[in-house]
Amino acid sequence: xxxxxxxxxxxxxxxxxxxxxxxxxxxxxxxxxxxxxxxxxxxxxxxxxxxxxxxxxxxxxxxxxxxxxxxxxxxxxxxxxxxxxxxxxxxxxxxxxxxxxxxxxxxxxxxxxxxxxxxxxxxxxxxxxxxxxxxxxxxxxxxxxxxxxxxxxxxxxxxxxxxxxxxxxxxxxxxxxxxxxxxxxxxxxxxxxxxxxxxxxxxxxxxxxxxxxxxxxxxxxxxxxxxxxxx
Amino acid sequence: xxxxxxxxxxxxxxxxxxxxxxxxxxxxxxxxxxxxxxxxxxxxxxxxxxxxxxxxxxxxxxxxxxxxxxxxxxxxxxxxxxxxxxxxxxxxxxxxxxxxxxxxxxxxxxxxxxxxxxxxxxxxxxxxxxxxxxxxxxxxxxxxxxxxxxxxxxxxxxxxxxxxxxxxxxxxxxxxxxxxxxxxxxxxxxxxxxxxxxxxxxxxxxxxxxxxxxxxxxxxxxxxxxxxxxxxxxxxxxxxxxxxxxxxxxxxxxxxxxxxxxxxxxxxxxxxxxxxxxxxxxxxxxxxxxxxxxxxxxxxxxxxxxxxxxxxxxxxxxxxxxxxxxxxxxxxxxxxxxxxxxxxx
Numbered sequence: 161x162x163x164x165x166x167x168x169x170x171x172x173x174x175x176x177x178x179x180x181x182x183x184x185x186x187x188x189x190x191x192x193x194x195x196x197x198x199x200x201x202x203x204x205x206x207x208x209x210x211x212x213x214x215x216x217x218x219x220x221x222x223x224x225x226x227x228x229x230x231x232x233x234x235x236x237x238x239x240x241x242x243x244x245x246x247x248x249x250x251x252x253x254x255x256x257x258x259x260x261x262x263x264x265x266x267x268x269x270x271x272x273x274x275x276x277x278x279x280x281x282x283x284x285x286x287x288x289x290x291x292x293x294x295x296x297x298x299x300x301x302x303x304x305x306x307x308x309x310x311x312x313x314x315x316x317x318x319x320x321x322x323x324x325x326x327x328x329x330x331x332x333x334x335x336x337x338x339x340x341x342x343x344x345x346x347x348x349x350x351x352x353x354x355x356x357x358x359x360x361x362x363x364x365x366x367x368x369x370x371x372x373x374x375x376x377x378x379x380x381x382x383x384x385x386x387x388x389x390x391x
Numbered sequence: 392x393x394x395x396x397x398x399x400x401x402x403x404x405x406x407x408x409x410x411x412x413x414x415x416x417x418x419x420x421x422x423x424x425x426x427x428x429x430x431x432x433x434x435x436x437x438x439x440x441x442x443x444x445x446x447x448x449x450x451x452x453x454x455x456x457x458x459x460x461x462x463x464x465x466x467x468x469x470x471x472x473x474x475x476x477x478x479x480x481x482x483x484x485x486x487x488x489x490x491x492x493x494x495x496x497x498x499x500x501x502x503x504x505x506x507x508x509x510x511x512x513x514x515x516x517x518x519x520x521x522x523x524x525x526x527x528x529x530x531x532x533x534x535x536x537x538x539x540x541x542x543x544x545x546x547x548x549x550x551x552x553x554x555x556x557x558x559x560x561x562x563x564x565x566x567x568x569x570x571x572x573x574x575x576x577x578x579x580x581x582x583x584x585x586x587x588x589x590x591x592x593x594x595x596x597x598x599x600x601x602x603x604x605x606x607x608x609x610x611x612x613x614x615x616x617x618x619x620x621x622x623x624x625x626x627x628x629x630x631x632x633x634x635x636x637x638x639x640x641x642x643x644x645x646x647x648x649x650x651x652x653x654x655x656x657x658x659x660x661x662x663x664x665x666x667x668x669x670x671x672x673x674x675x676x677x678x679x680x681x682x683x684x685x686x687x688x689x690x691x692x693x694x695x696x697x698x699x700x701x702x703x704x705x706x707x708x709x710x711x712x713x714x715x716x717x718x719x720x721x722x723x724x725x726x727x728x729x730x731x732x733x734x735x736x
Binding site: 281283284286287288289290291292293294295301302305306 | 435437456457458459460461462463464466468470471472473474483484485518521522525
């Protein structure tokens with residue numbers, strides 16, 4: 161079984177899983193906050209937030225990668241900030257790949273969570289408020305449990321997107337084996353070298369399988385949301 | 392004592408009301424779109440207003456979020472938490488008087504069920520219990536029965552009445568159904584286009600001919616209070632009221648118990664002479680206290696019957712033909728079957 165892929169490919173697969181996992185975990189709170197603001201908020205700049213969240217979906221990924229390089233590179237203002245405050249370096253590290261994956265998966269994640277929040281009757285939260293529940297308790301006991309399938313669906317979509325991210329990643333953190341060479345980058349490399357095609361095909365099958373499982377799971381969860389709405 | 396002063400401008404409509412609510416049930420009555428629900432949403436702190444002064448026994452509640460107002464709110468559409476059992480729903484706001492609330496509202500058999508499997512009437516009972524168990528200082532009921540059909544309404548009403556009789560907190564009861572108001576409330580605020588058109592004791596307001604245009608022609612009618620004397624073999628109950636004895640259909644209550652009977656104004660017939668050879672059972676000797684001519688073909692006639700008051704609606708034509716005027720002594724005829732069991736409580 162381990163012969164099916166070479167050691168470099170296994171490394172790429174594990175790296176992809178690590179990158180996508182941390183990208184999803186770190187962006188989930190922000191994704192929920194953005195979805196909540198878009199679903200419930202009535203504030204100035206709501207439309208601007210909406211555009212900002214969805215921009216990575218339509219912008220050329222190479223542009224997103226370039227902007228990340230400008231902002232989060234070692235001499236970029238945000239890059240310096242993170243290095244000084246948390247000791248996190250993004251440039252040419254796997255953490256940078258995770259950041260790129262998080263940004264690119266963000267629109268999908270926010271969309272799924274937002275739909276599940278919009279499916280919740282806001283009147284139910286109002287009822288909880290009249291019963292004395294604080295906003296935090298309402299979020300914890302009413303909103304989150306009711307939006308849970310959508311949050312999970314959003315996380316899975318974000319994860320799947322992170323597994324396959326290419327353009328922004330290669331622009332931002334380059335293609336370094338063992339550090340930033342994820343699944344998609346590895347396929348690209350294999351296609352460049354003579355005789356690499358069979359391995360590339362196997363990796364392609366792996367990524368198709370991951371994407372398909374993710375889509376089916378998120379679809380099932382989305383159905384649970386709409387079912388709950390009907391009850 | 393709950394004091395409320397609320398103002399808010401809507402598009403093409405403005406709400407501006409000032410009123411006080413003592414303990415017991417105060418009905419907020421008015422047609423749809425008159426601003427009733429906006430008023431209690433403002434009282435609960437759920438509606439931002441231009442002016443929303445609310446105080447309870449001197450404590451100013453305005454400015455507090457809904458969470459801090461300690462008001463139980465029952466919504467028209469129940470709004471139970473779909474992911475929790477009935478028991479968890481009930482306990483969400485506290486477990487004040489839990490056993491008593493569950494017993495009074497008949498919720499014992501429902502505790503482990505989820506809201507999706509409850510009937511409309513059961514949902515509304517759970518919503519009521521949930522509000523009560525949070526130990527509210529005021530209870531706000533926003534058309535709690537209007538989403539229910541006739542039989543379901545009849546199922547929930549006795550629970551509401553039991554609740555009213557067992558609690559001493561002020562209850563605001565929003566409704567557009569005069570039958571419900573007459574059964575539930577002791578005081579009434581009639582809202583018309585965002586203003587308080589009439590306010591006072593339910594019996595006084597409903598016996599006032601000037602109230603007819605606001606209350607609505609079919610909803611107008613005075614309330615008689617009386618004592619059940621007994622149930623006859625033919626299925627009629629005799630009630631001794633201040634206006635005289637009244638026969639009404641069905642068993643309306645235990646002998647000796649006190650009941651209210653709503654007499655719809657349009658079901659009262661007036662006669663100059665004592666009628667004989669006719670089917671109507673209830674003939675009361677009354678004095679005309681006032682005549683109120685409306686814009687249409689009808690006249691609202693206020694009647695004094697002993698120490699009770701009645702309201703009749705007759706046409707201008709019969710009024711002129713009979714030469715009815717204030718102070719005349721006439722006979723009021725009420726058909727027993729016009730008094731529906733739901734009008735007696």
